[in-house]
Amino acid sequence: MYRLFFNLFFQRMDPEKAHELAFGWIRRAARIPFLRTLLASVLAPRRPELLTTAFGRLMPGPFGLAAGFDKNAAAVDGLAVLGFDHVEIGTVTGEPQPGNPRRRLFRLVPDRALVNRMGFNNDGSAAVAARLAERSAARGNARGPVAVGVNIGKTKTVPEAEAIADYVLSTERLAAHADYLVVNVSSPNTPGLRDLQATELLRPLLTAVREAADRTVTVRRVPLLVKIAPDLADEDVDAVADLAVELGLDGIIATNTTIARDGLGLRTRRDVVGAAGSGGLSGAPLKARSLQVLRRLYARVGDRVTLVGVGGVETADDVWERILAGATLVQGYSAFVYEGPFWCRRIHQGLARRLADSPYATLAEAVGAGHTERPGTTGGPGTTEAAEDDTAAETAEAAAKPEDDTTAATGGSDRTPGGSQ
Ligand SMILES: Cc1cc2nc3c(=O)[nH]c(=O)nc-3n(C[C@H](O)[C@H](O)[C@H](O)COP(=O)(O)O)c2cc1C
Numbered sequence: 263m264y265r266l267f268f269n270l271f272f273q274r275m276d277p278e279k280a281h282e283l284a285f286g287w288i289r290r291a292a293r294i295p296f297l298r299t300l301l302a303s304v305l306a307p308r309r310p311e312l313l314t315t316a317f318g319r320l321m322p323g324p325f326g327l328a329a330g331f332d333k334n335a336a337a338v339d340g341l342a343v344l345g346f347d348h349v350e351i352g353t354v355t356g357e358p359q360p361g362n363p364r365r366r367l368f369r370l371v372p373d374r375a376l377v378n379r380m381g382f383n384n385d386g387s388a389a390v391a392a393r394l395a396e397r398s399a400a401r402g403n404a405r406g407p408v409a410v411g412v413n414i415g416k417t418k419t420v421p422e423a424e425a426i427a428d429y430v431l432s433t434e435r436l437a438a439h440a441d442y443l444v445v446n447v448s449s450p451n452t453p454g455l456r457d458l459q460a461t462e463l464l465r466p467l468l469t470a471v472r473e474a475a476d477r478t479v480t481v482r483r484v485p486l487l488v489k490i491a492p493d494l495a496d497e498d499v500d501a502v503a504d505l506a507v508e509l510g511l512d513g514i515i516a517t518n519t520t521i522a523r524d525g526l527g528l529r530t531r532r533d534v535v536g537a538a539g540s541g542g543l544s545g546a547p548l549k550a551r552s553l554q555v556l557r558r559l560y561a562r563v564g565d566r567v568t569l570v571g572v573g574g575v576e577t578a579d580d581v582w583e584r585i586l587a588g589a590t591l592v593q594g595y596s597a598f599v600y601e602g603p604f605w606c607r608r609i610h611q612g613l614a615r616r617l618a619d620s621p622y623a624t625l626a627e628a629v630g631a632g633h634t635e636r637p638g639t640t641g642g643p644g645t646t647e648a649a650e651d652d653t654a655a656e657t658a659e660a661a662a663k664p665e666d667d668t669t670a671a672t673g674g675s676d677r678t679p680g681g682s683q
Pocket residue numbers: 328329330331333352353367376378380382413446449489517518519544545546548572573574575593594595596597
């Protein structure tokens with residue numbers, strides 16, 4: 263039913279206008295107690311077998327909304343009603359900024375993909391912190407079941423030499439409200455941002471943000487993550503993995519959008535892709551590379567760093583595949599646009615089936631189970647047996663395959679014809 267609605271209605275609208283319209287509905291639905299309860303019971307029934315602990319926080323499940331949908335933390339409760347187990351807000355920058363000129367969001371419908379060059383349009387860290395504080399006060403300071411991650415980035419007008427101070431400012435304002443904090447150095451739409459992924463720049467940045475979080479929040483240790491791009495060379499992925507272990511980082515989110523257009527097997531007409539212009543591509547065509555980066559990271563860090571898998575996740579099979587590849591949490595964004603409000607419900611149903619059909623008693627047991635090699639034996643810090651990284655990644659990929667094939671053969675896809683249920 264949603265697909266029909268999408269085809270008839272949303273697809274004819276400018277994508278950003280459609281986003282704003284849907285966003286308004288989601289935000290308002292959560293404000294009406296009766297509607298909120300009704301929707302949550304239909305869209306987000308609890309499944310105890312999916313309960314997930316990550317970053318010291320119990321969540322209803324492993325599946326969350328990736329950063330960028332709710333940049334200003336304006337609809338967290340509505341998104342929880344739709345069934346997301348965690349919501350990552352942001353990217354929030356030190357100062358408010360309008361982002362790039364419109365049009366800046368495009369659909370590649372035949373590929374179930376999006377291209378965006380939003381440019382971190384957001385209200386700034388002071389306003390978002392105030393909004394989160396207000397939400398917290400309204401709940402009597404009780405943390406709801408759904409975890410809130412806070413993703414921070416650099417203000418566009420801040421020179422690169424002052425980037426650390428800008429991230430520190432956001433950290434000081436937002437860390438207290440974050441179940442986990444993400445340093446985003448991987449969005450393609452802020453000039454120079456992705457250069458911060460180089461370890462010589464990333465080390466001082468992450469160290470400063472860690473110190474700022476510890477200085478600001480003394481009652482608990484706020485988990486700190488970094489979000490990386492799928493366009494990093496394999497050796498740079500390894501370098502970030504090693505740095506994460508070295509700094510005692512809590513997590514890595516893999517991946518952000520890609521600047522690539524070639525080699526993704528795009529089905530959308532070249533002129534349509536060309537007309538969308540520059541920006542980050544997300545959705546189904548990103549699936550293979552994001553999964554590859556995740557596998558590589560897990561082979562390197564094992565369970566020393568918690569991994570969050572994102573990029574091209576559409577179905578419960580995709581979520582399961584990321585978990586076997588080493589992700590404790592999995593996120594999605596683009597497929598939400600194409601799948602609609604029953605998306606989380608379908609993911610949860612399918613995932614519960616995958617788990618029941620598997621040899622694992624819990625999702626936690628399944629994390630990384632697609633790897634045959636003992637993780638952390640591929641030359642990362644603290645390892646004893648150095649192996650060829652590529653070989654290890656390929657072995658892990660091959661090892662995960664029979665599992666995927668089995669689930670595909672026995673369970674099929676969790677997609678319902680027509681897209682709703
Ligand atoms: C319109 C749009 C805006 C986004 N904005 C952000 C952002 O502000 N910060 C960020 O870290 N990622 C952002 N992302 C990237 C997503 O969080 C995610 O990493 C990426 O889209 C891959 O997941 P997907 O294929 O499920 O969409 C954005 C993605 C889209 C489509």
